[in-house]
Amino acid sequence: MPITTKKKFKSELLNILNERGFIHQTTNGDAIDKYFNSNEVIGYIGFDLTAKSLHVGSLLQIMLLKWLQEYNYKPIVLMGGGTTLIGDPSGKDESRKILDQNNIMMNQDGIFKVFKKFLNFDDKKIIIENNLDWLRDLNYITFLRDFGKHFTINRMLSFDSVKLRLDREQPLSFLEFNYMILQAYDFWELKKRHDCRLQLGGSDQWGNIINGIELIRRVDRSEAYGITTPLVTTSSGSKMGKTADGAIWLDEDLTNPHEFWQFWRNTDDKDVIRFIKLFTTLPMNEIQKLESLQGSELNEAKKILANEVTKNTHGNDIADLVHKSALETFEQKIISEKLPIFELNKKDCIDSIGLLALLVKVGFSKSNSDARKSILNGAIRINDHTISDPSLELSKSDISKLKLSFGKKKHILLNLGL
RNA sequence: GGAGGGGUGCCCGAGUGGUUAAAGGGGACGGGCUGUAAACCCGUUGGCUUAGCCUACGUUGGUUCAAAUCCAACCCCCUCCA
Numbered sequence: 001m002p003i004t005t006k007k008k009f010k011s012e013l014l015n016i017l018n019e020r021g022f023i024h025q026t027t028n029g030d031a032i033d034k035y036f037n038s039n040e041v042i043g044y045i046g047f048d049l050t051a052k053s054l055h056v057g058s059l060l061q062i063m064l065l066k067w068l069q070e071y072n073y074k075p076i077v078l079m080g081g082g083t084t085l086i087g088d089p090s091g092k093d094e095s096r097k098i099l100d101q102n103n104i105m106m107n108q109d110g111i112f113k114v115f116k117k118f119l120n121f122d123d124k125k126i127i128i129e130n131n132l133d134w135l136r137d138l139n140y141i142t143f144l145r146d147f148g149k150h151f152t153i154n155r156m157l158s159f160d161s162v163k164l165r166l167d168r169e170q171p172l173s174f175l176e177f178n179y180m181i182l183q184a185y186d187f188w189e190l191k192k193r194h195d196c197r198l199q200l201g202g203s204d205q206w207g208n209i210i211n212g213i214e215l216i217r218r219v220d221r222s223e224a225y226g227i228t229t230p231l232v233t234t235s236s237g238s239k240m241g242k243t244a245d246g247a248i249w250l251d252e253d254l255t256n257p258h259e260f261w262q263f264w265r266n267t268d269d270k271d272v273i274r275f276i277k278l279f280t281t282l283p284m285n286e287i288q289k290l291e292s293l294q295g296s297e298l299n300e301a302k303k304i305l306a307n308e309v310t311k312n313t314h315g316n317d318i319a320d321l322v323h324k325s326a327l328e329t330f331e332q333k334i335i336s337e338k339l340p341i342f343e344l345n346k347k348d349c350i351d352s353i354g355l356l357a358l359l360v361k362v363g364f365s366k367s368n369s370d371a372r373k374s375i376l377n378g379a380i381r382i383n384d385h386t387i388s389d390p391s392l393e394l395s396k397s398d399i400s401k402l403k404l405s406f407g408k409k410k411h412i413l414l415n416l417g418l
Numbered sequence: 419g420g421a422g423g424g425g426u427g428c429c430c431g432a433g434u435g436g437u438u439a440a441a442g443g444g445g446a447c448g449g450g451c452u453g454u455a456a457a458c459c460c461g462u463u464g465g466c467u468u469a470g471c472c473u474a475c476g477u478u479g480g481u482u483c484a485a486a487u488c489c490a491a492c493c494c495c496c497u498c499c500a
Contacts, residue, residue, distance in 0.1 A: 262454080269455050296453040330454055373462060377448045390468095407448060 011036035013071040017227075019284060020277040022064060024203045024230040027213060032225045035197065036073075043068055043198035043227075044076035044190055046131070046183065046205075049084040053110040053254055055247035056263070059279055059309075060229050062118050062250075064200050066281070069120050076127040076196055077115055078186060079108050082135030086179050088161075088208075114250045117313060127194060131186050147188075150218045151181055151211070159207040180208050187212025188219060197224045203231050232278065234271055250313055257314045258340045261322040262409055264306035272301045280308035329411055335383060335403045336411075343417035344399060353399075355380070355392040362414075364406040374406065381405040 009015050010033050017023055026032050035041065045061045047054070054062070065075040080088075084104050108130070119126055156162060159180065162172060187209070190196040197216075199209045209226035216224045248263045249255040255263075267275055273291050276282060282304070290301045303323070310319035325338035342362045344353070353361075356371040359380065365371035372390045374380055380387045383403050394402070402414040 266454060269453095272455090296455080298455075299453060302455080326454085367465065369465060369468080370463090372468075374448070377462060379448045379462095409454065 009033045009036070013067065013073070016284075017064070017067060021274060022060070022067075022227075022229050022278065024228045025206060025226075026228075027210070027226045031223065032198075032227070035225055039197075041068065041071075041073035041198060042076060042127075042194055042196040043073065043200050044078050044129075044187075044196050045200045046078040046080050046083070046186060047111060048080045048088060049104045049107040049111060050087075051111075051247075052107050053249050053251040054114045055249045055255075057232075057247070058114075059250065060232055061200065061202070062115070063279060063281075064229065065115075065126075066118055069125060070281070074125065074127065075119070076129060076190060076194060077119075078190065079111070079128065079130040079132075081105075081108060081130040081132030083131055083179060083182050083186070085132075086182065087176055088179050088183075110251065117250070129190065129193075131182075131189070134189050135182060135185075143185075147181070147185055147215065147219070150215055151184075156180065161204070161207060180211050183208045184211035184215040187224065188215050191216055191220070191222075191224060197222075199224070199226050201226075201228055203228045234268055252314055252318070256340055257310060257318050257322050258325060259410075260313065261306045261310045261319070261326060264309050265302050265326065266409070267302055267305060269298050272298055272305060276301065276305050276308070280305065280312070282308060333384075335413075337413075339403065339411050339413045341415050342404075342412045343415050345417055349394075349396055349399060349416060352393045352395040355387065355394065356390060358394065358404070358414075359406070362404065362412060364404075364410065379407050 009018065009029070014023075014033060014036050043065075045065060047058065047061075065077065068075045081104055084107075085101070112128075115121075115128075156177070161180070162177070187196075187199050199205075199212055201209055206226070206228050209228065213224045213226055216222060247255075248260060252260075264275070264279075273287065276287055276290065277284075290304065293301055306326075307319055307323055310322060314322075321338055325336045328334050328336035329339065344358075344361065348357070348361060355375070356365075356368045359365040359371035359374065360368060364380075365374055371380075375387060375390045378386055378388070382405075384405070396416065399414050399416045403411060404414055405411045
């Protein structure tokens with residue numbers, strides 16, 4: 001049975017993780033505590049390679065790995081090159097589309113880039129693995145005989161990821177059904193290769209983690225451990241990091257650092273302190289000071305959150321620039337030179353460009369119709385003046401250093417490029 | 419293989435020949451109020467050269483002046499039976 005962890009640990013790191021809200025469930029708390037105290041902890045988290053990079057939704061897991069390194073334990077990043085070929089049904093109410101190997105390889109590169117930003121890649125500090133290396137060559141019969149015998153269908157059917165699909169009368173293919181077995185096998189394989197005895201993951205991974213632990217117990221008669229993190233939702237109940245524009249990515253090419261900073265700055269009051277604990281490494285005594293903030297004072301905490309996370313993700317210089325740009329734009333209400341600059345291609349503006357086309361070009365609108373509606377809604381401003389005429393033409397000489405705004409929060413400076 | 423049920427916009431879901439670009443809700447976005455918050459109120463939510471036109475209700479054909487709605491075939495999903 002899952003044990004919800006409230007009590008104090010002997011291990012300092014576990015205490016910190018607990019205090020900061022990283023721990024949702026642990027397998028046998030005492031044993032984990034002992035493990036953390038007496039061994040070189042090697043813990044792994046698996047990452048799907050379903051997208052070209054990682055977004056804010058994965059940040060919690062990355063922070064966990066960071067904390068492990070902080071305490072001189074060794075994290076393993078497991079790239080799911082093999083399992084992504086199958087697709088994890090956990091938490092999904094319908095099948096994922098199946099990716100081909102080429103895409104997966106490209107995704108891996110993008111995702112790797114993110115880890116480089118957050119984690120220490122010095123020798124011996126981290127291990128990167130890809131489960132394709134061992135899953136690719138599995139022999140079906142051998143695998144079934146050696147490992148399949150340890151799994152009962154009865155038990156597999158009892159997992160939430162399976163039940164959800166069955167209850168909703170949605171299909172769960174045999175392919176996906178096998179995912180949990182392969183993830184259990186991954187754990188066993190990492191234990192064999194690196195003596196890794198700890199798997200971390202989101203709360204939706206609990207079942208998969210338990211499977212791995214049991215597999216290790218049955219095959220090797222040895223002990224392994226699991227910790228899950230809470231599913232981080234905003235107080236309005238939605239998953240972290242998803243907006244209408246798509247996810248908030250941890251890659252500056254996919255999500256502009258200005259937008260990234262704004263995402264954190266706009267955190268709901270009720271979430272700020274929780275997020276600072278989870279997504280920054282600010283010491284707890286400083287966080288405690290922030291906890292007493294009330295009402296609009298919380299805006300200070302939000303800025304700290306935004307600054308800290310942006311620093312970790314994009315570096316000090318960029319965080320600084322973006323912060324200043326926000327201060328100028330939102331507090332001093334001046335046209336900040338530090339806003340993101342959109343270079344308009346010269347051939348898109350021979351003599352002039354229509355506002356509708358421009359809005360689509362810079363990515364504020366998805367179509368001319370959409371742009372037209374936004375204008376009618378009063379969403380568009382140029383140099384802080386609301387524009388109401390959809391047929392507005394901007395001449396070439398107007399363009400330079402024009403501030404174009406969509407809503408209250410999206411601002412860019414236009415510049416005519418080459 | 420047999421019997422029944424079903425496939426509608428980002429999601430849920432109504433609609434069974436014309437008044438349907440498709441009710442209602444959710445989500446999202448914009449505006450107002452505020453603290454770049456929450457709550458609340460208002461608006462928008464297929465595309466275009468926007469008083470008009472075009473494309474859309476699993477796919478392809480058909481009936482009809484007119485189809486998401488009727489017919490046929492096919493594809494997919496669910497339940498029960500073999």
